[in-house]
Amino acid sequence: MKTLFRNLWLADGALSPLRRAAVLVDGERILGVEPEITASAADRTVELRGRILAPGFLDVHGHSDLSLMARPEGFGKVSQGISCEIMGNCGLSAFPLSRENREHLEELWAQYGTALDWEDFSGWRAALRNRSARLRAEALVGHNTLRAAVAGYENETLSSVQLETMKQLLARELDAGAPGLSTGLLYVPGKFAPPGEVVELMRVVAAHDKIYATHLRSEGNELLESLDETIECALRAGLKKVHISHFKTAGCANWGKLDGALERLESARAAGIRITVDRYPWTESMTQLSVILPGKAGDLDDSSLARLLANAEERQRVAAELAASRPADYWAGVTLVSTRCAKFRGDGGGTIAALAEREQLSPAELVVDLLAADAAGTTAAFRGMSEENLRRILSLPFCMMGSDESARPADDSIGRSHPRGFGSAARFLRRLLDAGSPIEAVVHRMTGLAAETFGLPELGRIEPGKTADFAAFDPEEVDATADFANPHSPAAGVLFTMVGGEFVYRA
Numbered sequence: 001m002k003t004l005f006r007n008l009w010l011a012d013g014a015l016s017p018l019r020r021a022a023v024l025v026d027g028e029r030i031l032g033v034e035p036e037i038t039a040s041a042a043d044r045t046v047e048l049r050g051r052i053l054a055p056g057f058l059d060v061h062g063h064s065d066l067s068l069m070a071r072p073e074g075f076g077k078v079s080q081g082i083s084c085e086i087m088g089n090c091g092l093s094a095f096p097l098s099r100e101n102r103e104h105l106e107e108l109w110a111q112y113g114t115a116l117d118w119e120d121f122s123g124w125r126a127a128l129r130n131r132s133a134r135l136r137a138e139a140l141v142g143h144n145t146l147r148a149a150v151a152g153y154e155n156e157t158l159s160s161v162q163l164e165t166m167k168q169l170l171a172r173e174l175d176a177g178a179p180g181l182s183t184g185l186l187y188v189p190g191k192f193a194p195p196g197e198v199v200e201l202m203r204v205v206a207a208h209d210k211i212y213a214t215h216l217r218s219e220g221n222e223l224l225e226s227l228d229e230t231i232e233c234a235l236r237a238g239l240k241k242v243h244i245s246h247f248k249t250a251g252c253a254n255w256g257k258l259d260g261a262l263e264r265l266e267s268a269r270a271a272g273i274r275i276t277v278d279r280y281p282w283t284e285s286m287t288q289l290s291v292i293l294p295g296k297a298g299d300l301d302d303s304s305l306a307r308l309l310a311n312a313e314e315r316q317r318v319a320a321e322l323a324a325s326r327p328a329d330y331w332a333g334v335t336l337v338s339t340r341c342a343k344f345r346g347d348g349g350g351t352i353a354a355l356a357e358r359e360q361l362s363p364a365e366l367v368v369d370l371l372a373a374d375a376a377g378t379t380a381a382f383r384g385m386s387e388e389n390l391r392r393i394l395s396l397p398f399c400m401m402g403s404d405e406s407a408r409p410a411d412d413s414i415g416r417s418h419p420r421g422f423g424s425a426a427r428f429l430r431r432l433l434d435a436g437s438p439i440e441a442v443v444h445r446m447t448g449l450a451a452e453t454f455g456l457p458e459l460g461r462i463e464p465g466k467t468a469d470f471a472a473f474d475p476e477e478v479d480a481t482a483d484f485a486n487p488h489s490p491a492a493g494v495l496f497t498m499v500g501g502e503f504v505y506r507a
């Protein structure tokens with residue numbers, strides 16, 4: 001089947017100025033890109049009426065590892081022009097699985113109703129392919145999953161045998177096609193890893209000429225120290241490709257650190273490290289609500305936390321500790337996004353402060369109740385990022401688009417999304433176009449640059465021979481419509497998305 005796209009402005013992903021062109025596709029591949037191609041060359045013709053044809057957008061930071069199996073249509077992503085997502089982020093990948101980590105991950109992903117019947121990268125990929133996922137999926141090897149496969153979720157220093165096993169597993173997955181390694185050094189068990197362990201793994205990544213993407217140990221109070229740690233480790237390991245995930249300055253006390261952070265990125269680049277970042281265009285983060293627990297409770301994996309909070313005395317103790325660790329005005333900035341706790345299932349979008357008042361509980365007591373009912377699946381959005389810093393980060397020429405979300409359907413059957421799950425690509429475009437960036441430069445960051453950075457040479461360009469993944473959009477209209485009240489509202493101004501020569505979304 002040959003398809004001709006015409007009457008369009010081409011943003012080819014390679015930074016070339018916009019130009020009028022016609023694009024001919026044969027099956028999965030781009031056959032021709034010419035100023036004019038006659039309709040008789042194709043079986044069907046798609047008229048774009050002067051809108052933009054771009055390579056499909058790459059979401060370089062997603063978490064659809066399991067959600068895409070549950071709902072292979074990937075609606076939240078494809079409806080905003082995303083054709084490919086890099087998964088396995090923040091240290092959390094769906095492989096390698098072993099007796100040590102399988103039960104924990106089954107619990108974490110129970111809401112998706114998918115049996116984890118694979119062991120490695122290739123098995124995970126085959127499972128996704130068997131479900132005919134509409135979104136193209138790539139996945140980094142997650143350090144937390146990898147470490148847990150060898151040593152479980154305990155606070156342990158690894159033996160040299162365990163470290164060697166991790167390195168071999170990592171090498172196996174990179175050889176099988178995983179584009180790199182991700183860490184989530186804020187989470188259990190990645191937080192227990194000393195820098196030396198990360199250096200050893202980086203050496204494996206460097207030997208494969210792949211990328212290391214990191215959710216830093218701290219994105220706030222110790223942001224600069226965490227960047228220093230990352231760069232020092234990369235230099236020690238001889239690693240050239242480093243990517244900082246969802247780059248931010250978290251907490252208003254840390255907003256002044258952006259200059260220092262950017263200086264560190266520049267000096268790393270000067271030292272020969274190709275350092276890149278991604279960002280979702282919102283100032284609220286979202287993660288598991290359990291990350292705010294202080295002390296020992298904060299070091300527990302989801303199942304152990306649920307066991308601890310089954311005890312009423314422990315619940316009281318954890319709530320008291322939590323209350324003491326946060327200022328009273330903190331809770332108005334924390335919004336419940338999703339939970340399987342039956343009582344609060346319909347309360348996504350409400351702040352912890354408001355919900356606690358309604359329930360006549362203290363905010364900390366409410367949090368503990370939510371976690372006792374659903375430690376793994378309760379997620380919240382946290383206010384605490386600077387609008388001005390967001391603007392500056394988005395303007396960096398090496399900043400790509402990363403939604404930090406799972407692909408979800410239009411309904412909330414597999415949990416509610418942060419609005420970034422339905423609007424990141426569209427808002428990334430809108431904000432940068434409004435700030436005066438040329439269309440081809442914004443598109444380049446979302447496509448060609450992203451594909452090159454993550455080692456995907458078939459993607460990200462509209463050129464003969466490349467894969468036929470496209471996003472078509474109207475540059476006047478494109479924008480997110482999702483917000484915390486209506487997070488599953490699809491983006492405006494996206495005409496269609498094509499993956500491997502097939503329409504996966506049409507407005």
Ligand SMILES: [Zn+2]
Binds near residue numbers: 090246
């Ligand atoms: Zn993360």
